[in-house]
Amino acid sequence: MSWETVIGLEIHAQLSTKSKLFSGGSTGFGAEPNTHVDLIDMGLPGVLPVANKEAFLKAIRFGLATNAVINQTSTFDRKNYFYPDLPKGYQITQMALPIVGEGSIKIEVDGVEKIINITRAHLEEDAGKSIHDLFEGETGVDLNRAGTPLLEIVSEPEISNAKEAVAYFKAIRQLVTFLDICDGNMAQGSMRCDVNVSIKKEGEEKLGTRAEIKNINSFKFIERAINHEVERQIRIIESGGSVVQETRLYDSVKNETRSMRSKEEANDYRYFPCPDLLPVVITDEELNNIRSNLPELPEQKEKRYVTDNSLDIAEAKIIASSKTMANMFEEACLKTDDSKLVANWLVGDVSALLNKDGIDIDESKLTPNNFAKMVERISDDTISGKIAKSVLEEVWDSGNDVDEIIQNKGLVQIQDESLLEEIGQKIIDANPKQVEAFKNGKDRLFGFFVGQVMKETQGKASPKSVNEILRKLLS
Amino acid sequence: MSIQYKTIAELRSMLDSKAISSKEIVEETYKLIDENNDLNAFITLNKEAAIAKSIEIENSPVKSALHGIPIAQKDLFCTKNLRTTCGSNILSNFIPPYSATVIENLENAGCISVGKTNMDEFAMGSSNETSFFGGVRNPWGQNLVPGGSSGGSASAVAAGLVPAATGTDTGGSIRQPASLCGITGLKPTYGRISRWGMIAFASSLDQAGPMARTAEDCAIMLNEMCSHDAKDTTSLSEDVPNFTKDLDSSIKGLKIGIVKEFDMSQLDTDVVSVFEESKKHYESLGAEFIEVSLPNISLSVPAYYVVAPAECSSNLSRFDGVKFGHRSKDPINLEELYIKTRSEGFGDEVKRRILIGSYVLSAGFYDAYYKKAQQVRRLIKNDFDSAFKKVDVIMSPTTRGAAFETGSKGSDPIQMYLEDLFTIPANLAGLPAMSLPNGMVNNKPIGLQLIGNFLDEKKILQVAHSFQKSTDWHLKTPKGTKLS
Numbered sequence: 001m002s003w004e005t006v007i008g009l010e011i012h013a014q015l016s017t018k019s020k021l022f023s024g025g026s027t028g029f030g031a032e033p034n035t036h037v038d039l040i041d042m043g044l045p046g047v048l049p050v051a052n053k054e055a056f057l058k059a060i061r062f063g064l065a066t067n068a069v070i071n072q073t074s075t076f077d078r079k080n081y082f083y084p085d086l087p088k089g090y091q092i093t094q095m096a097l098p099i100v101g102e103g104s105i106k107i108e109v110d111g112v113e114k115i116i117n118i119t120r121a122h123l124e125e126d127a128g129k130s131i132h133d134l135f136e137g138e139t140g141v142d143l144n145r146a147g148t149p150l151l152e153i154v155s156e157p158e159i160s161n162a163k164e165a166v167a168y169f170k171a172i173r174q175l176v177t178f179l180d181i182c183d184g185n186m187a188q189g190s191m192r193c194d195v196n197v198s199i200k201k202e203g204e205e206k207l208g209t210r211a212e213i214k215n216i217n218s219f220k221f222i223e224r225a226i227n228h229e230v231e232r233q234i235r236i237i238e239s240g241g242s243v244v245q246e247t248r249l250y251d252s253v254k255n256e257t258r259s260m261r262s263k264e265e266a267n268d269y270r271y272f273p274c275p276d277l278l279p280v281v282i283t284d285e286e287l288n289n290i291r292s293n294l295p296e297l298p299e300q301k302e303k304r305y306v307t308d309n310s311l312d313i314a315e316a317k318i319i320a321s322s323k324t325m326a327n328m329f330e331e332a333c334l335k336t337d338d339s340k341l342v343a344n345w346l347v348g349d350v351s352a353l354l355n356k357d358g359i360d361i362d363e364s365k366l367t368p369n370n371f372a373k374m375v376e377r378i379s380d381d382t383i384s385g386k387i388a389k390s391v392l393e394e395v396w397d398s399g400n401d402v403d404e405i406i407q408n409k410g411l412v413q414i415q416d417e418s419l420l421e422e423i424g425q426k427i428i429d430a431n432p433k434q435v436e437a438f439k440n441g442k443d444r445l446f447g448f449f450v451g452q453v454m455k456e457t458q459g460k461a462s463p464k465s466v467n468e469i470l471r472k473l474l475s
Numbered sequence: 476m477s478i479q480y481k482t483i484a485e486l487r488s489m490l491d492s493k494a495i496s497s498k499e500i501v502e503e504t505y506k507l508i509d510e511n512n513d514l515n516a517f518i519t520l521n522k523e524a525a526i527a528k529s530i531e532i533e534n535s536p537v538k539s540a541l542h543g544i545p546i547a548q549k550d551l552f553c554t555k556n557l558r559t560t561c562g563s564n565i566l567s568n569f570i571p572p573y574s575a576t577v578i579e580n581l582e583n584a585g586c587i588s589v590g591k592t593n594m595d596e597f598a599m600g601s602s603n604e605t606s607f608f609g610g611v612r613n614p615w616g617q618n619l620v621p622g623g624s625s626g627g628s629a630s631a632v633a634a635g636l637v638p639a640a641t642g643t644d645t646g647g648s649i650r651q652p653a654s655l656c657g658i659t660g661l662k663p664t665y666g667r668i669s670r671w672g673m674i675a676f677a678s679s680l681d682q683a684g685p686m687a688r689t690a691e692d693c694a695i696m697l698n699e700m701c702s703h704d705a706k707d708t709t710s711l712s713e714d715v716p717n718f719t720k721d722l723d724s725s726i727k728g729l730k731i732g733i734v735k736e737f738d739m740s741q742l743d744t745d746v747v748s749v750f751e752e753s754k755k756h757y758e759s760l761g762a763e764f765i766e767v768s769l770p771n772i773s774l775s776v777p778a779y780y781v782v783a784p785a786e787c788s789s790n791l792s793r794f795d796g797v798k799f800g801h802r803s804k805d806p807i808n809l810e811e812l813y814i815k816t817r818s819e820g821f822g823d824e825v826k827r828r829i830l831i832g833s834y835v836l837s838a839g840f841y842d843a844y845y846k847k848a849q850q851v852r853r854l855i856k857n858d859f860d861s862a863f864k865k866v867d868v869i870m871s872p873t874t875r876g877a878a879f880e881t882g883s884k885g886s887d888p889i890q891m892y893l894e895d896l897f898t899i900p901a902n903l904a905g906l907p908a909m910s911l912p913n914g915m916v917n918n919k920p921i922g923l924q925l926i927g928n929f930l931d932e933k934k935i936l937q938v939a940h941s942f943q944k945s946t947d948w949h950l951k952t953p954k955g956t957k958l959s
Contacts, residue, residue, distance in 0.1 A: 039573055043793045045566065046553045046575060046672040048707050080789050080836070082813055089792020139809075141797065270836035272845055275678035275786055278708050 002202040005230050006210075007165050007195060008157035011172055012150045013182040014126070014190040015058045020147035021125045022049030022092065027149075029188050033131075033142035041147045043087030048276050051076070055149040056280060058181035059099045059123055060290050062151060065179055065297055066118055068103025072282045074123075076274040081267045084141050085128035093152075095271045098122030099280075100151075105175065106299075107167040116168050117156040126150050151182070157196065157207065162226035166219050169193060177323045178297055184362070192217040197229045199237070208233070209243040213250050213257055225250035229257050301326055309339040315347050324361045325350075327368040335376035342375055349389060353396050365399030366392075373402040386459050387411050413462045417469065420453070420461055424469045427452045438474060446470065478503050480635035480952050483692040487540050497529040497543030497587065504545045504589055507636045514612045516631040518550045519558045520590040528587050535585075540695045540719075542585030547631045547640035550591035551598055552578050552683070553672040557588075561674045562596040562606040562624075565794045565801045565820030575672020576704045577641060577683050584699040592627030592640055596822045597791065598648055598676045600624050601894040602884065605824040610881060613656055614953045615919050619878040622652030622894075628686050629656040635952060639687035639696055643673060645680045646779055647873075647898025650910035650924060653686055654873035657912045657920025657951055659939065660686040661693045664930050665905035666711035669704030675790040677783035678709075680902045689949055690911060690939035694718035697932065716933055722940045727761030729938065732866035735768045737897065743876045746921055749914030750872050753923050753942070757870075760941055767862040767869065771854040775900045778855070780892060781835050781848035782903075787825075788832025794820060827888065856904040859926075868938055869926040871897050873910040877919035897924055907932045911939045912948040920951060 020027055023040035040047045056074075063070045077095040100121035107114050128146035130139050153172060159165050173191055176182040183190050198210035211233070213225050228250075233243050247266070248257040296304070298320045305316035319329045325346060332342040350371075354361060374391055377383045383391060383406060394405050406412060414420060427449055428435055438445040453466050478486065478500055489495045505522055525545070532543055553559050553571035560566045574582070582588060595605040603611040603626025611626040613619035614634040621630040625642030629652035632640050642649040644662035653660030661684045668683045675681060685696030701715040733754075739747050754764060796802035796816030803815030821829070835844035862869060875896060884890045901908035906926055913923035923942075927935040943949045950957040 042798060044553075044571070044573075044799065045559070045561070045569070045674040045793070046571070046670075048671055050706060050708055078789050080792060082792065082795060084795075084797045084809065087793065087798060089795060090789050268838050270789070270833060270838075270841075272785060272789070272836050272841065276675075276709065 003199045003230075003234055004202050004204070005161055005226075006157045006198050006200065006207055007159035007161070007226060009153075009155045009159065009165060009168060010194040010196070011153040011155075011169065012126075012192050013153065013172070013176050015055050015149040015151055015181055016183055017052055017054045017058065017149055019052060019054075021052050021055050021123065021149035023147055025147055031144055033140070033144060036144040037146065041087065041143055043089075049092060049274075051277060051280055052149065053280075055123055056099055056282065057286075057290055058179075059121060059151050060282065060287065061179045061181055061294060062121055062153070062176065063100035063103060064291055064294055065175055066100075066103035066105050066121075068118065068121070069101030070282070070287060071097055071099055071101055072284075072287065073097065073279050074099040075279045076277045077271050078274045080270045083127065083130075084139060085130045085143070085146065087128065087143060087146055091125060091127065092274055092277070093124035094122035096273065097279075105168070105171050107164060107171045109163050109167050114164065116158050116164075119154045119156050121151050121153045124150050124152055151176075157198075162223040162230075165195065165226055166223050169219060169222060174298055174322065179295060186217045189217060193222065195222065195226060195229075197226055197233070198243070199230060199233045209245050211243060211245070211257070212247045214247055214260065216250055221250060221252050224252075224255055225257060228255060232257065298326075305329070305343075309333065309343070311339070311343050315343045318347050318351065319343060322361050324368065328361075328366075328371045331368045331372040332375040335372050336379040338379060341378070345371075345375065345392075349392055353392070364396065366395055367399075370395055370399075370402050377402060377406060381413055381415065381462055381464075382406065383411055383413055384459060384461075384463055386454075387413070411460060414457050414460050415462055415465065417465060420457075420465055420469050421473070423453055423456050423461075424449070424466070424473050427456065428473055435474065446474070449474070479507055480688070480957050481638055482688045483540060483544055483638045483695050484689075486544055486638055490543050491537075497533055498526065500543065501525050501529040501545050501587055501589065504637060507634075508590070508631075511614070511634050511636055514614060514630050514634055515609050516593055516611055516627040516634070516636065517547070517590045518560055518562070518593050518608045518627070521554075521557055521588055522590075524557070525587050525589050532585055532587075537585065539584040539699055541581065541699055544586050544639075545589045545637050546581060546586045547590055547592045547628055547637045548578060548588050549625055549628050549641050549643055550594055551643050551674050552641060553674065554578055554588065554591065557591065559591065559674070560608070561598070562594040562608060563820065563822070563825070564607040565817070566674075566799075567607065567801060569800050571672075573672065576669035576702065576706065577700050578672065580699050580702055581641070581696075586699070589637060592625070592631055594627055595624035595648075596825050597674070597787070598624040598643055598645055598681075599787070599824050599828055601647070601651055601891050602879070602881070603627065603652070604881065605822055607822060613878050615657065615878060618880045619919070620655070620881055622655035622874075622878065624648040624652075625660075625686060626652050629653055629658060629660070632656070632658045632686050632688065633953070639685055639692050641683060641696075641700070642686045643676075643681055643683050644898075644902065645676050645682075645783060646902050647895040649684045649686055650873050650898045650908060650922070651894060653910040654912075654922025654924075655878040655920070657922075657948070658686060658688055659690055659693055659909065659911045659943075659949060660684065661697065661909035661932065661936070662901065662907065663697065663701065663932050664711070664907045665902075666709050667701050667715075667907070667930070667932070669702060669707045669710045671704055671706040671710075675786075677786040678790060679786060680779075680783060682902070689943055690909070690936050691719065691722060691943075693909065694722060694936050694940075697936075711930075713930060718933060718936055721933065722937055723944075724937050725761065726757075726938055726941045729757075729762040729868070730866040731757060731762050731764050731938075732767035732862055732869040733764055734772065734869060734871060735766050736770065736772045737871050741875065742872060743916060745916040746872055746874075746876055749916065749921060750923070753913045754870075756942065756946065760945065765866050767866055769855070769858040769862060769900070771851060771858050772900055774851045775855060775903055776892060776896060778848040778851040779895070779899045779903060780831070781844045782852065784828040784832035785836050785845050786832070788829045788836065791821075791825070791829060796820075824888070852903045855900060859900070859904045859906060863928040867928075868935055871924045871926075873897060873922035873924040877916040877921045901926050905929070907935060909935050909939060911942060912951065913942070913946070914948060915951070920948070
């Protein structure tokens with residue numbers, strides 16, 4: 001029997017605001033436990049929340065970029081449940097009237113494009129963190145993260161397999177980083193998702209019972225968790241059982257999902273409008289202001305790279321795939337007229353290094369500034385392309401400054417023509433047979449001479465000068 | 476010189492003429508509190524800091540009419556470094572690191588907080604019998620309750636220990652004890668006074684207000700208590716008027732509304748005749764009475780007992796033994812920590828309301844209860860809006876009767892809930908309302924309620940003041956009528 005998979009994603013993107021959603025507490029990552037916490041974040045008796053407008057402006061950017069409905073009046077609700085890292089005993093979220101309504105985003109898998117509809121995107125506050133392994137027999141609570149603004153982006157159940165789910169998550173991540181509303185850092189938990197998975201017989205209308213897999217924070221794990229969960233559900237149904245609606249947890253070590261709580265054990269969150277917060281109203285003027293200041297989005301960049309920089313579409317897509325890569329390209333293009341050269345480096349050597357290390361450009365030590373400097377040194381003939389490869393590798397490993405590497409390793413290209421002439425003459429004198437053969441028409445031997453000169457100069461000779469000098473000497 | 480039963484205005488002129496110093500007033504206050512310890516009006520005293528402040532401000536410029544005046548604070552307002560219990564075991568050890576905006580406003584005006592007054596636990600009650608710290612006695616009788624929830628504040632003012640106190644009113648918690656203790660108390664328009672630092676019971680209904688001997692003193696207090704506060708988004712941004720200005724305005728031609736649907740046959744006949752006499756008095760002052768209809772008013776109590784418990788069930792979730800307040804000893808796991816902490820920490824009435832609130836918000840019941848109650852609330856607000864097109868203020872008795880005996884309503888919560896029959900509508904509609912003494916029933920004081928239009932505290936203060944200028948009910952004390 002053939003099965004179809006139905007997947008919906010709830011992505012939590014931490015908005016990069018300076019202060020928390022309802023307090024002046026800092027949102028900085030990695031501070032000492034309970035130091036980025038004010039009275040409101042602690043949920044002290046008598047404190048009241050005040051909504052952070054910046055979070056709304058960021059959420060609206062996302063809405064506009066996904067062609068979504070913007071609810072200019074949106075409200076907050078309380079979601080009630082007990083947990084030690086939830087200081088008030090409720091989370092303030094947007095249940096009834098979210099800031100961002102229906103929208104959509106385009107994804108691409110193996111060259112095929114697909115539109116995924118987005119049900120809604122709403123603002124809510126994050127909880128703190130429970131720390132179970134630091135105190136013997138006790139649990140610690142760190143409230144630094146409590147109250148951090150999250151944008152929860154809920155997709156329609158229109159994703160058909162793990163690959164599409166990853167492509168969707170990547171597209172959302174690409175978008176929020178381009179919009180500068182979230183740093184997209186998955187290792188620090190700035191983006192994570194819950195995945196709803198169900199299966200149904202091929203062609204069947206009715207959706208199967210779904211399981212929700214909680215809190216996944218890497219592309220790799222999304223793919224694995226979904227594939228594992230689909231196999232589990234098929235196994236259950238094919239052996240005559242039925243899937244129960246429940247929340248499951250993905251264990252990345254054992255590569256399996258396991259039950260966290262069933263539907264019966266699920267909380268009744270007793271949602272109701274938060275009486276402490278008035279509806280937040282966004283004026284037409286504010287909305288238009290955000291619209292006219294939207295940053296350039298990946299698709300627009302791709303088009304511009306093709307028309308203005310003469311890249312081919314494949315190159316443009318790779319470069320516009322991440323904000324850092326696009327920044328590298330644009331910064332480097334300021335230093336040279338040869339944007340094709342810049343693209344070659346990014347699509348070629350840089351991408352190869354990324355693949356080799358299996359990392360994302362944001363995780364590498366290469367910065368847009370350093371990359372641009374390297375390109376600049378190539379185009380002003382300080383170093384040759386070949387030397388640049390070794391410089392790039394060095395930067396890749398150490399993150400050191402390009403100019404420093406060139407200086408310290410003495411990699412500056414030899415421009416001294418009389419020195420090059422001397423070396424060229426020496427090579428010619430030492431290889432009389434090849435000279436004769438060349439002069440008898442074996443043109444491709446020219447490369448042999450160039451190679452010899454480069455070898456003699458440890459690659460530091462300017463290839464252009466070497467060419468000119470050898471042509472002269474061999475004529 | 477005794478300062479017992481003195482008003483703020485009287486103490487002010489004594490201070491201004493140097494007849495007495497602030498330090499002497501404060502010391503005398505503590506003596507009075509001590510002598511009347513059996514009232515159990517206070518949970519925590521602030522003696523050392525209060526005396527220090529009275530000395531400190533002696534030579535500083537007078538900032539307001541409250542400069543150097545002792546005030547009692549309801550133990551629901553957070554006071555920095557001073558224990559704040561909300562009348563509950565669960566907060567019996569809670570010392571806030573910050574002060575409520577109301578407290579800051581009053582203290583910045585120079586008033587001296589002498590202590591925290593007893594109250595029904597988390598302001599849930601109408602007799603002050605639900606306090607973890609024991610009931611409060613009404614100075615008008617040995618076994619009489621002072622009303623609630625601001626019972627400690629009402630008792631302290633009625634016994635003349637302090638000229639004024641702060642209270643809070645969610646369904647009548649200022650007006651009902653004011654009525655039962657023979658003092659004047661005002662609940663402002665919702666949003667007039669910041670809720671920052673007020674421990675929430677029902678956020679959409681809670682409002683702080685003054686309790687004092689006279690309308691004039693309430694106006695003096697209000698001048699300092701009100702402010703727009705950016706820390707409370709439900710705080711109103713409208714300008715705060717000078718409430719003491721124009722207090723003496725004539726009420727000739729004033730249109731007073733009498734609610735058709737308030738069923739007087741349910742009341743003590745004595746209460747009705749006191750009310751009728753007050754009407755006659757107002758007529759003699761030049762006011763005219765007009766019947767108004769509030770068709771949905773009978774739904775007030777049911778709507779209130781859905782909305783208030785719902786909000787309370789959520790507001791009180793933070794008392795879980797994790798971060799502050801009482802924590803049960805040696806729970807075996809997290810669930811037991813919650814269950815034991817909250818079972819030990821909360822009293823029966825609080826538990827009852829948390830249960831009701833959780834029920835009305837639960838899946839499948841929300842639309843039938845909470846949503847419906849909010850719709851009722853809107854209808855009641857609309858009823859008032861149309862009534863205020865015809866009249867300037869609305870008048871009714873504050874309570875169904877005078878103070879009752881301790882324990883007499885304890886077993887039947889519904890009887891207790893009906894105590895707030897006349898006071899609840901103003902909370903649901905967010906309107907200002909006050910109670911002032913207008914007579915005696917069996918040697919016990921009762922009060923008259925005035926409900927004003929949105930933001931029109933000034934009007935009800937004027938109407939109350941004109942009554943007090945020409946009657947002496949507000950001068951009555953348990954020890955006899957005070958000479959004015």
